[in-house]
Structures are given as structure tokens and as C-alpha cells.
Amino acid sequence: MHVRRGVAAGLVAGVLLAGCSSTGDARTTGGTAGAAGSTAPGETARDAAGTFPRTVEHDRGSTTVPAVPERVVALDDSLVGAVAGLDVQVVGHTGEPAGLPEVFRLPRTEGSTHVGTLAEPNLEAIAALQPDLIVSASVRHEELYDELSAIAPTVFTATTGPAWKDNVRLVARALGREEAGEQQLADYEERAAAVGADINAAAGRPTISLVRFLSAEDPARLYARASFPGIVLRDAGLARPARQDVDEFAVEVSPEQIDAAAGDRVFYSRYDVDDPAAAGRFTGNGLWRALPATTEVSDERWYTSVGVQGAHLILDDLAAAFGVDPHRA
Template identity: 30%
Template sequence: MPVRRPPSTPALAVALASAALLLSACTADEPSASTAAVSARPEVVTADVPMRTLLDDVARGVTLPAEPQRVMVLNEELLDATLMLGIEPVGISLGRDQPTAAAYLQDRKPDLTYLVNAGLPDAPDVGAVLTAEPDLVLAGDATTPEVLAGLEAIAPTYVARVDGSEWTATLRSVAEALSREDRAATWLGGYEWRTQQVRQQIADAGNAGRSVALVLWTAEGPVVLDETSFAARVAASVGLAPPGRTGGAPGAVVPVSAIPVSDRLIVFARDALGADGDALEAAMASAEVRALPAVAAGNVSVVDGSAWATRGGPAAAHLVLDDLLAAFGA
């Protein structure tokens, strides 16, 4: 197992200067500072650390450790994959619209609280990343070029595409960056087996082909997830169908009256303890929501939105399967 050589004092000083230049650029809107940050990247000591070069998901050549030892993960979907692959990160970002790491991951692994937290997933605090001294940074494809330049000034940065409709491809990409392809293949095989088991249980309960509307509740109102979302893809994989009509453009808030009629309504808020959760609680008590056909018939489930609203990951997928089985498998 290769041993990571700690950065030399001069190299760390250069990295600090690079991060400072980047932060200055973000404030003063001076692209030249970002360029300076990249050119000032400290020299990587590779004498005793085997390295390899990969193309990441945005076609960038990235030279990174063959077996990374200190991984910083700046996206909740990538964190889900990283944890399943058996890697303990040195730092993370917040969950989307949440005050901690994604709640479903935080609940399963409370010690995430004690890791370096770089803040927002697509706009992390570069200085916080520096303090974690990573030898590899995993970032999502929504990371801006300016932030990416600052991250590259600290450590090799691999960008993974995060797409709810192709979430297993994201898992495979992260596994390649972490040299854990075999573990990912094993997990995917087990997940496929469980999917078939849940599909059969739902069919045995007479619920194959039932329609389900998935609604993310925000402080501004409901958003109907379309069939390309991660959760909808999982539902389809176990034999459930989308509602007969959509509730508007993907991601758009719609009136309650536009929530599609379906055999079952599944609702969730990304942050159950925040403003979105409060809005959902109030909505479920309102006459308008209680008059929806599925709700009036008692065919409604309130589930963990931190998992259902994510764009996909191993732990999230199993939680969605659990909830679908509870709703349709009995």
C-alpha cells in the first residue's frame, strides 16, 4: 500500500497562495487570478506514490494516485458512492439545501459531522479543502471553472457527471477514480438481484403497473418529479408506472391542483427539519391536499426527501426500494 508523503512546507505555502489568489478572483471577477492559481500548483511528489492518468467525465486528463489515501468529496451523490466503495473521506460538502451532509448519509454515518466540511457542493470553500490536505478531490460536473482551478491548485481533481437518469454510471466513474471497480461491479450485481426481488413482491401483492406520483415539496410549493429522475427510475425498475400526465416542466413549482392523479402519491421534502419540511407538514394538513384522490383514499406516503430527491447513489437506492416495498409490497 503506497504511503502518502506529507506536503513540504514550501509546497503548502504555494498552495495557500494559490487558494488566496482564487478567492480574490471570485471577489474581484479577475480571470487572470484563476489562471495564476492553476500555474502555481505545487509540485506533486510521486517518487513513492504510483500515479496514473484517467479521463474524467468531462474529458479532462487527470493524473492521480493509483490508490488515493486522502479523498475530499464535494457532492452528496459522489459521497454516497465513495462510502459504499469503502473509502473514508477526509472532507465533504453539505447536502443540497441541507445544513449537514445529506441527512440519509449522516444518519447512517454520524461521524461525517467531524470531517472537514467545505460548504456548498458546487461552490465549495477552497480554503477548507486545502486544510484537509487531500491527495484527490472528487467534484460534480456543476463545479464552475473558477472553483475547479482552485481545487486543481491543491490536489488532482476528478470531475464525475451526476445525472439521476444514469446514476449507476456515476457510481462506476467514482469507482474508476478510486480503483474500486471490482467492488462497484459486485454491489451492482447485488442491487440488480434485490430489484428483481422487490419487483416480484410488488407483483405478488397485485400492484404491478400501479401508477405513482413523486412530489418534492419546497417552501414555494410542490415540484413533480418526471420519469427521468433518479427516484422515478428506481420505481420503474420494480414495475411501477409514472402518472398519466405530468405536472409541468421538470423542476417547476406547480399548484396543488396540477399534481397528477395516480394510484399512490409519494411526497417528501429535501430538508425535513427546515422551511421545506414545514411547508410539507402544513400542506398535508390542508383541505386542498387532503382532497387529492390518492390522499383521500389513504394512498399517500411521506418519505425521506434527502434520499428521494438526490440524483442517485447506492444507499439512496436501497432506501427508495425500502419505501416502495412498504407502499406496494403488502
């Protein structure tokens, strides 16, 4: 049974409300103190966390988290990656019943329970997991915020996608893992800069074009600077064609305009790999064939694996395409 507009009285009665969302005065003293960096051997996540209780400001107001979260439900894949990447257990996730995308199958997602689709989370299943924190995004589940907050402390990002770095920081604050979050992002940015520098040196500062084919009825998208892969390219210091070197998400083009994708290297993907027509009406014409160097990449790796884990996969593919050191630790 999916419960979306009001949790049954019996369900709410069984939920511990001590840690629910609050817009009142923050309680900022007491709790467990410690360094918020990476967990050392023999040290638990509780030992390594920051001070609790803590009040976290987020897109839907403020939420008091009474103790170090150890059982988190994440209702978007990118937030699954943010939580598990900070070494905290994800006990519930939405999406496909078959399981999480490969990039988010991390040690801290093992045993995670499917709690409905992204469009329709099952609140009854979420409550049954007895989480001590729920994370989602307003763009995904704004209308469910009150119901989720009745189950456990709930923190919402505004959106997903291009905001992935800020979302990691917000999740890290809720978990008491701020230093670990900042270190994770710093390590990624250092690697991106190193890979990009090697590509620029080896290939003479090439312009990198991003093309994504959706369905047979849709225009192609040229992804710009404000997209997930566009941010990775920017962090790597890689140049973009003028049409894509704008602070936008994407530019749409028809088959007759696909020459706008021109760049020294064109990386393209197919959202629907089972529909050859989705890309065929673009790649089958002379304008596409005239493009200099085209490389097909995984749509899941470049476009839906939004987060630190996916960003590293894009860097892997870029390093392999240009034959440079991947700078993997």
C-alpha cells in the same frame, strides 16, 4: 477566508503537484496491481486497488491519478456516498456545518471535515487536508476546476442526480475500484428487481405515482422516469401513470391539476416540512382527496439521498408500503 477565483501563491506552493490534473499522454504502466473487488479481511484498500498511475477521462478532460487514493475530498453529497460506499476515506465534504445527511454518515466519512457550502467551497480548507483526489461535478463547480486541480488530482462528473450510476462508475475508476463499483450496482439492481416482482405479484402490477411539494409558491412536481426515484421504480419494474411514464425529469402541475397525480399508489413528500402551506394548498382540495391511496415519504430519503445508499432506502419504503419482503442482505 473563502478562496474561489485563484489560490494564493503561498497556498499553491505548499501543495504537492505531482498528481495534478493533466491532459497530456496517459501513463498506463507501473504502480500497484491487484484485484479491484471488495477488500478482504486484513487487506488494505491499496492492496485491492487496480493499477496506478492511471489516467481517468471525465467531464473536464483527463486526469492522471498517480497512486491509489486514500484521502478524498468530495464536494457533493452524492459523491461522498460514491467514495465512502467504495470503502475509501472521505476527508472533506461541503454542505451544512451540522454534518452530512444521515444516509451518507458511513464508516468512511467519520472524521470528515466540513470545507464550506456546496455553493462556496473553501479552497484553503481543502488544501489543508492534503487530499490525494478531489471529486465534484461541472454543474456544481465548473469555475473552480483549475483551482482544485492545483491542489490535487481532480475528477469531475458532468452532473448529479439522474446520472448517479455513471457517477459511481467514474468514481470507481478514479479509485481503482471498478469491480467493487460494478458489484455494488449489480447487487442493488438485483434487489430492486426482486422487490418490484414481489410488489407486482402482491398488488397486481400497480401504477406508482410520485409527487413532491416544494414551497407555497411553487407548483407540485410529478417525478418521471429520468428522476432519481423514477430510476429506482424503473429498475424495480414498477409501472407509472401515463403522465409520468416519460423520459423526462418531472412534470409541474398547479393545485387545479393535481388529479394528474392519480395512480394506484401515490407516494408524496414535502421538501419544506416546516411549511404546511407548501403541501396544504394541494392536499386540501377535493381533487387530491379523491386520489385512491396516498402515502407520505421522507423527502431526504426519496429525493436528496441520491446514490446507491438512497436507492436502497426507497426500496425499503416500497417494500414496507406493500408489505413484501425487502430482500435486504
